[in-house]
Amino acid sequence: MKDRVTKPMKNMLLFLIMLGVVSGRRPQFLKGLPATSTVEENSAAGVTVYNFSVTASPSEGVAIRSIIVKSNPLAEAFDIEPKGGLEFTVITTGNPVLDYETMPKSFDLQIFVEDTTGRTDLNILTIRITDKNEHPAFQGNMAIQTVTIYVMERKPPERIYQVDAVDPENANLKYSLLPATAPFSITESGAIFSMKEFDYEKDPHCYFLNVTVTDPDGLNSTRTVKINIINIDDESPYFTTKQRIYRIPEEQSPGTIVANITAKDPDDEDSPSRLFYSIQSSNRHFAINPATGVLQVTGRIDRDVLPLRLHPNISLMVRVEDGPSSGHASEMEITIVIEDVNDNPPECHPSAFRKEVNENTTPGTFLVELRNYCKDIDADPSNNQFIFTGLSGFGSNNFALKPTVSGRLVMTGIIDLENPANPGVQVYTLTVRVQDTAHPNYSNIIYIYIRIKPVNEFFPVFCNLSYVFSVSEITKVGSSIGRVHAIDRDWPPNVITYSIVSGAGTRDYTNIFWISPTEGNVMILARLDYETTQKHIFTVQASDQENSTTASVTVNVLEVNDEEPVCSPSFFSLQIPVNLAVGTNINGFRIECQDRDSDPRSFRYFINEGNENNHFTFSPSAGSNISHLILASRFDYESGLDTNWIYSLRVHITDDNLISARDKTTHLIKTGTVTLSIRVIPNPTTATTTTPGITVVTRRENRYSPSAWYVPFIVTLGGALLLGLLAYLGLLLLARLRSHCPPAGTARSTPLINAPEKKKPKKEVVVTMTKLNTVFDGEARDPVTGRMYEFNTRSGARRWKKSTEPPQPTLAMQVMSSATESSGQGVDRAEAPSKKEPSEKRKELTAVTKPAAKPSAGQSETPGQVGLRLQKKKEESEGGGLSSPAP
Structure with missing residues (x-):
């Protein structure tokens, strides 16, 4: 391993050496330095440049380290390696490459040695670079790698690449290509050209060329160039699937694979396919995967409906293209035959x-x-x-x-x-x-x-051959009196309807019986009358719409006392003297009664109203249909027992049927009514000018029957003529009175009672009053009007009392004057009031006059007396002694 020193260490060593030099204690133990040596340019790494050694250390076993402290010019092209012992060698590092043409020609290396005892030495080795004939060198990418050149197919011959090479000695270079058979060439300047138009589908897709550059001395360098032929889309794809007809059953579920359509593109022969599949024809049953060409079912396929029922073949135009927009495509038509399966049950409509x-x-x-x-x-x-x-x-x-x-x-x-x-x-x-x-x-x-x-096979049958019903004659109209019933043997039973086919009427009514169509209840439509018909027989029919049968119905009418006694006259006015003997038949008056359902001996007579002090009675009172009005007791006005001069009697007549032997449980009592008005006439021999006035109140009831239409007509006509005559006589009387009456203030010229219109046309009240000039020492309340009046206790004269109370409604008054005959008994009968139309309001007249006494011998009559006398005589001649009320 090399003994290397980092740059900071070198700097420190250099500082120590310099410090030693300055101090004069620099040891010298390097051998062979300083020295000069040479090395060829571009020498490879590890080439020995120079060898040197150091002297032995005084102490054995001391390690010596040797380094290059500094290079001038600065470079790391050299290094020191120990050779063993005290020997060292300077070698090339190869970095950078020593290039004679581009780098310095000489390097001064300062070599520093040091042992562990602290001895150091520093000396210089000069290395000179020598030039040599080098191989030509490629530059650019070719100098460091294999260059790849791309050539587009279908391109005409052209320059495809420029080779860049130099000779270190700047000599002219020559270029050559191998193999020589390749369709490429290179020029003297190093330009590579293609020599043909390549077809990717036919020619090799890749070429490897060796480019050799040679200098004049025969030195050369070679590099490899790779040429790739680029495929372009210039070919249309084609289908590889040969099958054109496919068969599938109907009703396949979505996603079922029908076919796998495949195709190839010559442009993509050796690469993954990039084809796109589609269906050009319109359809709703199939779809194709655009990438794989798999044809699948997408919708329901029903072979049993149109149009597949008639044409079970579905044709599809499949298209394959090598790109969405390349325009190179192929099409193929396939046919899919839909096969029928038994998937429907038979159906019935309805x-x-x-x-x-x-x-x-x-x-x-x-x-x-x-x-x-x-x-x-x-x-x-x-x-x-x-x-x-x-x-x-x-x-x-x-x-x-x-x-x-x-x-x-x-x-x-x-x-x-x-x-x-x-x-x-x-x-x-x-x-x-x-x-x-x-x-x-x-x-x-x-x-x-x-x-x-059902078939209507049987006739309805009544439960009874005949029916008998007993009905009271007073049974209400609409009441049910019995029920008939019929049955039908048909199943289900037919609806039976009932009807009356004959015999249910009378002379007055077409039908007096009615039968319920569904229930068979018999009802009455009109009032039964035993006195007219005691038995009704009619025929009823039961029908089931097709067949019918009949039965007889007998209705027995049971007698009931339902008729009221009818008496004549029903209304009468009488006048009797005050001294009439008890037991006398008053004016020979009698009433005669009839009852359709009662014996003539069953009548009873009662005076229910107006018989004050029981002065009047009827004889006989029972057991006969004819009875007479009898005075039962005398009048006593002098003692004050009697005060009423007018009697309004209301007589009730009943038909008790007391001798009838019929069932008393059904016995009814019917009552008839007769109204009598009796005026008591004072004794003429005792009459004075102070004789009290007499007020007669007559209630008249008009009865109208549609069958007697001529009665109101005649009565109205006669009444109109009589009223006209009386009005004429009244005017004459009024003229005489005005000429003979006392001055104003001594006698009242207005009546005590006004005559308003009466709302009820069936009743008429006639009041006669006489006004006397006398002293009034008593007072009483009038029973008719309810007003207070004053009277003279001696003469009986009356007048209305003045009062602050509001005036009471007055009754219509009619003045009636009458004279008593010398015999002391007069018979006056009030005529029945004339009937008027119902819509016409009755008008009453009110007149007030003084009573006229019979004139004595040698005394002349007043105009009023003359008028009354003439009127009296005319009435007697026309009506047999009946007096008519004055208007």
């Missing part, structure tokens, strides 16, 4: 059949041929054949498939719905299996619903 069959249908009747509605959509005939089997379900023993190939369903049994052995089922549910004849024998189920249609 899958459920509904048929109707009449009961008692004869065996062998054809119902349906199932094959007409079923098919198998598999394309291959060997896969679309099917048969019908497995007829099952409740009642299937009544049906059969003959034959199974066609699926012809026929009846084999008889179904009678009315047969007790038959469970009464109307709908049979059958199942039939339609099945493939080819493996794997797919199948479907067909449902057949057979409805047994």
Whole structure:
């Protein structure tokens, strides 16, 4: 191992040597130095340049170290190696290469030695570089490596590389190429040329050339040049797959490999393929891997639908190209045949059949041929054949498939719905299996619903041949009086409807009975009348829409006391003297009553209202349909027992049927009503000017019957004529009164009671008042108007009392003047009020006049008395003594 000293150590040694020189203690033990030596240029490393030694140390075994301290010029081209013992040699390091032409020609090396005892010595070795004839040298990349040159195919001959070489002696050099057969040449200047247009697919892809450069002395140097021919895309790829037709079954799952399409590109003969595959034709079933050419299934392939059902071949145009944009490509058409498989069961449309069959249908009747509605959509005939089997379900023993190939369903049994052995089922549910004849024998189920249609074989039958109902004549209209019922032996039972076909009417009503069409309930539509018809017989019919039968219905009407007594007259006005004898038939008045359902001896007579102090009674009071009005007790006005001069009697007449032997549980009492107005006339012999005025209130009720239309017409016409006459007489009377009446203030010229319009046209109130000039020492309340009035206790004269209360509604008043006959008893009958139209409001007139006493001999009558007398005489001549109320 070399004894080497680092640069810091060298610097320190140099410093010590210099220090020793300065101090004068520099030892001298190097032998052979200083000296001069030579070495050839470009000597390799390890060449010996010079040998030297050192003297022995005083002490044995002392190690000596020797180093080159400094080189001038500075270089590391030399080094010292020990040769053993005290011998050392200077050698070349080869770095840098000693080049005579470019480096210094001489180097001064300062060699320093030192032993372990501290002895040191320093001396100089001069080395001169000698020139020699060297081999030419390549420069650039060729000097350090093999140069690779790339030549594009299809390029014309051209210079492909320039060799750079020099001779150290600057001599002219010669270039040469080996092998000489290579299609390349080199010029005198070292330019390498290609000698042909290369074809990568035919020529070698790589050439190795030895370039030799030689100097005039025959020294040469050789380097290798590699020439690669670059392939360009100038060839179209071609398919290596020879198969053009492929067969696959239908319904392959996506990803199934159909074919592996392969191709080659002459440009890529010896390298991995860079081809791209694609399908040019439009399709939705297949796809090809663009890198590998593997053709796979991508979508469902159904051979049984159009267009594959008619054309099962799929043609694909496969394209291969050597680059997405190179333009070099090839195309190949392949055909894929889709083979049919049995993958569909037979299907029927509809899958459920509904048929109707009449009961008692004869065996062998054809119902349906199932094959007409079923098919198998598999394309291959060997896969679309099917048969019908497995007829099952409740009642299937009544049906059969003959034959199974066609699926012809026929009846084999008889179904009678009315047969007790038959469970009464109307709908049979059958199942039939339609099945493939080819493996794997797919199948479907067909449902057949057979409805047994009932046949109307039987007539409805009433439970009774005839029906009898007993009904009270007062049964309400709309009430049910009984029910008829019929049955039908058909199964299921037909809906029976009921109707009345004859005999349910009377003279007044077309139908007085109605029957419920579905329930058979008989109801009455009009009021029954025992007095008219005691028995009704009619015919009812029960029908099931096709057949019908009839039955008789008898309705017995039960008698009930439902008629009110009707009495005549129903309203009457009477006038009697105050001193009429008790037991007298008042004015010979009598009432006569009739009742359609009561015996004439069943009537009773009651005075329910207005009979104050029981002055009046009827005789007989019971047991006859005719009764007379009798004065039962005398009047007593003088003692004050009687104060009322007008009696409004309300008479009730009942038909007790007390002698009837009928069931009392159904007995009813009906009541008729008669209204009487009785005015008591004071005794004329005691009448004075202070005789109290008499007020007669008459309530009149208008009754209208549509059948008696002429009655209101005649009454209205007569009333209008009478009112016109009375108005004329009133005007004459008024004119006389105005000429003879006292001055204003001594007598009232206005009535006490005003006459407003009355809202109810059926009632009319007539009030007669007499005003007297007298002293009033008492007061009382009028029962009609409710107002207070004053009266004279001696004469009975009255007048309305002045009050701060608001005026009460007044009743319409009608002045009626009457004169008593000399016999003391007058018979006045109030005429019935004239009837007016319902829409017309009745108008009442009110008049107030002084009562007129009969004039004495030699005394002249007033105009009012004359008018009243004339009116009285006219009424007696026209109406037989009846007096009409004054307007």
